[in-house]
Amino acid sequence: MSFLQLYNELKTMAQRSAEKEFMDNPEFQGEDLIESFRFIKLVNQFGGGRMAVLNCMKKALKNIPPEKPISVLDVGCGIGDMAATVISWGRANGRKIRYYGLERSPYIIDEARRLQHCENITFIQGDLFDADIPEVDLTMISMVLHHFDDTDVVAAIKHLTARSRIALLINDLERSKASYLICKLLAVGMRNPQSRYDALLSIRKGFTVEEMQKLIQQAGCSASLRSGLGWRILGVIPMKSK
Numbered sequence: 442m443s444f445l446q447l448y449n450e451l452k453t454m455a456q457r458s459a460e461k462e463f464m465d466n467p468e469f470q471g472e473d474l475i476e477s478f479r480f481i482k483l484v485n486q487f488g489g490g491r492m493a494v495l496n497c498m499k500k501a502l503k504n505i506p507p508e509k510p511i512s513v514l515d516v517g518c519g520i521g522d523m524a525a526t527v528i529s530w531g532r533a534n535g536r537k538i539r540y541y542g543l544e545r546s547p548y549i550i551d552e553a554r555r556l557q558h559c560e561n562i563t564f565i566q567g568d569l570f571d572a573d574i575p576e577v578d579l580t581m582i583s584m585v586l587h588h589f590d591d592t593d594v595v596a597a598i599k600h601l602t603a604r605s606r607i608a609l610l611i612n613d614l615e616r617s618k619a620s621y622l623i624c625k626l627l628a629v630g631m632r633n634p635q636s637r638y639d640a641l642l643s644i645r646k647g648f649t650v651e652e653m654q655k656l657i658q659q660a661g662c663s664a665s666l667r668s669g670l671g672w673r674i675l676g677v678i679p680m681k682s683k
Contacts, residue, residue: 460646462588462638462639491523493670494527494581495526502607508535511536512578512579515541517543517545518542521557524559528562541564542563543565543567543574544567545567569582569585574604575604579608580608584613586611587613595660599660602662608678609662609680611666611675613648613653615669616646616649624640624641
Protein backbone atom coordinates (compact mmCIF):
# COMPACT_ATOMS: atom_id res chain seq x y z
CA MET A 442 0.00 0.00 0.00
CA SER A 443 1.27 3.45 -0.92
CA PHE A 444 1.53 6.32 1.51
CA LEU A 445 -0.91 8.27 -0.67
CA GLN A 446 -3.51 5.53 -0.44
CA LEU A 447 -3.17 5.38 3.34
CA TYR A 448 -3.38 9.19 3.52
CA ASN A 449 -6.61 9.17 1.50
CA GLU A 450 -8.08 6.46 3.72
CA LEU A 451 -7.29 8.44 6.86
CA LYS A 452 -8.92 11.56 5.39
CA THR A 453 -12.25 9.72 5.33
CA MET A 454 -12.23 9.46 9.13
CA ALA A 455 -13.77 12.92 9.52
CA GLN A 456 -17.26 11.44 9.26
CA ARG A 457 -18.96 8.07 9.54
CA SER A 458 -18.81 5.87 6.47
CA ALA A 459 -22.14 4.84 4.94
CA GLU A 460 -20.71 1.78 3.17
CA LYS A 461 -22.05 -1.68 3.93
CA GLU A 462 -19.84 -4.44 5.27
CA PHE A 463 -19.74 -7.89 3.66
CA MET A 464 -21.07 -9.40 6.87
CA ASP A 465 -24.23 -7.27 6.53
CA ASN A 466 -25.14 -9.32 3.45
CA PRO A 467 -27.19 -12.44 4.36
CA GLU A 468 -25.41 -14.32 1.56
CA PHE A 469 -22.01 -13.78 3.21
CA GLN A 470 -21.83 -16.91 5.33
CA GLY A 471 -19.92 -20.04 6.20
CA GLU A 472 -16.26 -20.02 7.23
CA ASP A 473 -15.64 -16.50 5.88
CA LEU A 474 -18.31 -15.06 8.17
CA ILE A 475 -17.09 -17.13 11.11
CA GLU A 476 -13.56 -15.76 10.60
CA SER A 477 -14.93 -12.22 10.96
CA PHE A 478 -16.51 -13.12 14.30
CA ARG A 479 -13.35 -14.87 15.45
CA PHE A 480 -11.50 -11.62 14.80
CA ILE A 481 -14.07 -9.78 16.93
CA LYS A 482 -13.52 -12.38 19.67
CA LEU A 483 -9.78 -11.72 19.49
CA VAL A 484 -10.32 -7.98 19.78
CA ASN A 485 -12.65 -8.48 22.76
CA GLN A 486 -10.19 -10.81 24.47
CA PHE A 487 -7.02 -8.77 24.04
CA GLY A 488 -8.41 -5.29 23.36
CA GLY A 489 -10.26 -4.87 26.63
CA GLY A 490 -13.77 -5.55 25.29
CA ARG A 491 -14.70 -8.16 27.85
CA MET A 492 -13.50 -6.11 30.79
CA ALA A 493 -15.25 -3.02 29.42
CA VAL A 494 -18.60 -4.80 29.26
CA LEU A 495 -18.18 -6.25 32.75
CA ASN A 496 -17.36 -2.81 34.15
CA CYS A 497 -20.55 -1.46 32.56
CA MET A 498 -22.53 -4.33 34.11
CA LYS A 499 -21.03 -3.61 37.51
CA LYS A 500 -22.01 0.04 37.23
CA ALA A 501 -25.55 -0.75 36.10
CA LEU A 502 -26.08 -3.24 38.95
CA LYS A 503 -24.48 -1.25 41.78
CA ASN A 504 -27.85 -0.59 43.46
CA ILE A 505 -29.32 -4.03 42.75
CA PRO A 506 -29.11 -6.56 45.63
CA PRO A 507 -26.73 -9.42 44.74
CA GLU A 508 -29.32 -12.04 45.68
CA LYS A 509 -31.66 -10.82 42.91
CA PRO A 510 -31.40 -13.06 39.79
CA ILE A 511 -30.45 -11.05 36.70
CA SER A 512 -31.32 -11.76 33.08
CA VAL A 513 -29.02 -10.46 30.34
CA LEU A 514 -29.64 -10.17 26.60
CA ASP A 515 -26.49 -9.95 24.47
CA VAL A 516 -27.58 -8.41 21.15
CA GLY A 517 -25.36 -9.46 18.26
CA CYS A 518 -23.69 -12.12 20.41
CA GLY A 519 -21.61 -13.51 17.53
CA ILE A 520 -20.00 -16.84 18.41
CA GLY A 521 -20.96 -16.33 22.05
CA ASP A 522 -17.57 -15.43 23.47
CA MET A 523 -19.15 -13.16 26.12
CA ALA A 524 -21.55 -15.83 27.39
CA ALA A 525 -19.23 -17.76 29.69
CA THR A 526 -17.52 -14.51 30.71
CA VAL A 527 -20.81 -13.02 31.93
CA ILE A 528 -21.86 -16.19 33.76
CA SER A 529 -18.44 -16.53 35.43
CA TRP A 530 -18.50 -12.89 36.49
CA GLY A 531 -21.90 -13.44 38.08
CA ARG A 532 -20.68 -16.44 40.04
CA ALA A 533 -17.58 -14.58 41.24
CA ASN A 534 -19.79 -11.73 42.47
CA GLY A 535 -22.51 -13.83 44.06
CA ARG A 536 -25.04 -13.15 41.30
CA LYS A 537 -27.17 -15.67 39.45
CA ILE A 538 -27.30 -14.60 35.82
CA ARG A 539 -29.41 -15.95 32.99
CA TYR A 540 -27.78 -15.18 29.63
CA TYR A 541 -29.54 -14.90 26.28
CA GLY A 542 -27.48 -14.42 23.13
CA LEU A 543 -29.26 -12.96 20.10
CA GLU A 544 -27.74 -13.31 16.64
CA ARG A 545 -29.26 -12.89 13.18
CA SER A 546 -27.10 -15.43 11.32
CA PRO A 547 -28.12 -19.11 11.68
CA TYR A 548 -24.53 -20.11 10.83
CA ILE A 549 -23.08 -18.05 13.65
CA ILE A 550 -25.72 -19.22 16.13
CA ASP A 551 -24.83 -22.83 15.32
CA GLU A 552 -21.16 -22.03 15.97
CA ALA A 553 -22.04 -20.34 19.28
CA ARG A 554 -24.03 -23.37 20.40
CA ARG A 555 -21.17 -25.66 19.44
CA LEU A 556 -18.64 -23.66 21.46
CA GLN A 557 -20.65 -22.75 24.57
CA HIS A 558 -22.16 -25.36 26.87
CA CYS A 559 -22.46 -23.58 30.23
CA GLU A 560 -25.72 -23.70 32.13
CA ASN A 561 -28.01 -20.68 32.09
CA ILE A 562 -27.01 -19.85 28.49
CA THR A 563 -29.53 -19.73 25.65
CA PHE A 564 -28.85 -18.66 22.08
CA ILE A 565 -31.65 -17.22 19.95
CA GLN A 566 -31.68 -16.63 16.22
CA GLY A 567 -33.40 -13.37 15.43
CA ASP A 568 -33.14 -9.67 14.68
CA LEU A 569 -32.79 -7.00 17.33
CA PHE A 570 -35.87 -5.24 15.95
CA ASP A 571 -38.06 -8.32 16.43
CA ALA A 572 -41.05 -7.61 18.64
CA ASP A 573 -40.62 -10.86 20.58
CA ILE A 574 -37.02 -10.53 21.75
CA PRO A 575 -36.81 -11.34 25.48
CA GLU A 576 -37.59 -8.64 28.01
CA VAL A 577 -34.65 -8.70 30.42
CA ASP A 578 -33.00 -6.79 33.24
CA LEU A 579 -29.88 -5.83 31.28
CA THR A 580 -29.47 -5.56 27.53
CA MET A 581 -25.98 -5.19 26.11
CA ILE A 582 -25.23 -4.34 22.51
CA SER A 583 -21.58 -4.68 21.58
CA MET A 584 -20.01 -3.84 18.21
CA VAL A 585 -23.41 -3.75 16.50
CA LEU A 586 -24.66 -0.17 16.26
CA HIS A 587 -21.90 0.92 13.88
CA HIS A 588 -23.46 -1.37 11.25
CA PHE A 589 -26.50 0.96 11.11
CA ASP A 590 -27.10 4.44 9.78
CA ASP A 591 -28.00 7.12 12.34
CA THR A 592 -31.76 6.69 11.92
CA ASP A 593 -31.58 2.96 12.64
CA VAL A 594 -29.23 3.53 15.59
CA VAL A 595 -31.88 5.75 17.21
CA ALA A 596 -34.60 3.19 16.44
CA ALA A 597 -32.48 0.37 17.89
CA ILE A 598 -31.87 2.26 21.14
CA LYS A 599 -35.59 3.01 21.50
CA HIS A 600 -36.54 -0.61 20.86
CA LEU A 601 -33.96 -2.13 23.20
CA THR A 602 -34.58 0.27 26.07
CA ALA A 603 -38.27 -0.67 25.85
CA ARG A 604 -37.27 -4.30 26.48
CA SER A 605 -34.86 -3.55 29.36
CA ARG A 606 -35.83 -3.22 33.02
CA ILE A 607 -32.57 -1.92 34.51
CA ALA A 608 -30.25 -0.63 31.78
CA LEU A 609 -29.02 -0.81 28.21
CA LEU A 610 -25.24 -1.18 27.91
CA ILE A 611 -23.47 0.08 24.79
CA ASN A 612 -20.01 -0.99 23.68
CA ASP A 613 -19.00 0.18 20.22
CA LEU A 614 -16.13 1.49 18.14
CA GLU A 615 -14.69 4.95 18.58
CA ARG A 616 -13.68 6.28 15.18
CA SER A 617 -10.15 7.64 15.07
CA LYS A 618 -7.04 7.56 12.91
CA ALA A 619 -5.12 5.74 15.62
CA SER A 620 -7.70 2.94 15.91
CA TYR A 621 -7.74 2.59 12.13
CA LEU A 622 -3.97 2.15 11.96
CA ILE A 623 -3.97 -0.41 14.79
CA CYS A 624 -6.78 -2.34 13.11
CA LYS A 625 -4.85 -2.28 9.83
CA LEU A 626 -1.95 -4.02 11.56
CA LEU A 627 -4.16 -6.60 13.27
CA ALA A 628 -6.06 -7.38 10.06
CA VAL A 629 -2.87 -8.47 8.28
CA GLY A 630 -3.22 -11.93 9.80
CA MET A 631 -6.74 -12.45 8.45
CA ARG A 632 -6.83 -14.93 5.56
CA ASN A 633 -10.02 -13.70 3.94
CA PRO A 634 -9.90 -10.35 2.05
CA GLN A 635 -13.59 -9.66 2.77
CA SER A 636 -12.98 -10.07 6.49
CA ARG A 637 -10.00 -7.71 6.31
CA TYR A 638 -12.11 -5.19 4.43
CA ASP A 639 -14.90 -5.41 7.02
CA ALA A 640 -12.49 -4.98 9.93
CA LEU A 641 -11.17 -1.69 8.52
CA LEU A 642 -14.55 -0.43 7.33
CA SER A 643 -16.00 -1.04 10.80
CA ILE A 644 -13.60 1.56 12.21
CA ARG A 645 -14.67 4.09 9.58
CA LYS A 646 -18.30 3.37 10.50
CA GLY A 647 -17.63 3.97 14.20
CA PHE A 648 -18.66 6.97 16.29
CA THR A 649 -17.22 9.81 18.27
CA VAL A 650 -18.48 10.16 21.83
CA GLU A 651 -20.29 13.35 20.82
CA GLU A 652 -22.03 11.61 17.91
CA MET A 653 -23.18 8.72 20.10
CA GLN A 654 -24.39 11.07 22.82
CA LYS A 655 -26.48 12.96 20.27
CA LEU A 656 -28.06 9.76 18.94
CA ILE A 657 -28.93 8.59 22.46
CA GLN A 658 -30.58 11.94 23.14
CA GLN A 659 -32.56 11.65 19.91
CA ALA A 660 -33.85 8.30 21.21
CA GLY A 661 -35.20 10.15 24.26
CA CYS A 662 -32.62 8.72 26.65
CA SER A 663 -29.72 9.92 28.75
CA ALA A 664 -26.52 7.99 29.30
CA SER A 665 -23.27 7.86 31.17
CA LEU A 666 -20.90 7.74 28.19
CA ARG A 667 -17.11 7.65 27.93
CA SER A 668 -14.15 6.57 25.84
CA GLY A 669 -12.64 3.28 26.93
CA LEU A 670 -9.51 1.21 26.44
CA GLY A 671 -9.02 0.03 22.86
CA TRP A 672 -10.82 2.98 21.27
CA ARG A 673 -14.24 2.00 22.48
CA ILE A 674 -17.29 4.03 23.35
CA LEU A 675 -18.90 2.68 26.52
CA GLY A 676 -22.29 3.73 27.76
CA VAL A 677 -24.88 2.86 30.38
CA ILE A 678 -28.45 3.99 29.71
CA PRO A 679 -30.40 3.52 32.95
CA MET A 680 -34.09 2.83 32.64
CA LYS A 681 -36.69 5.12 34.07
CA SER A 682 -39.05 3.48 36.53
CA LYS A 683 -41.62 1.38 34.70
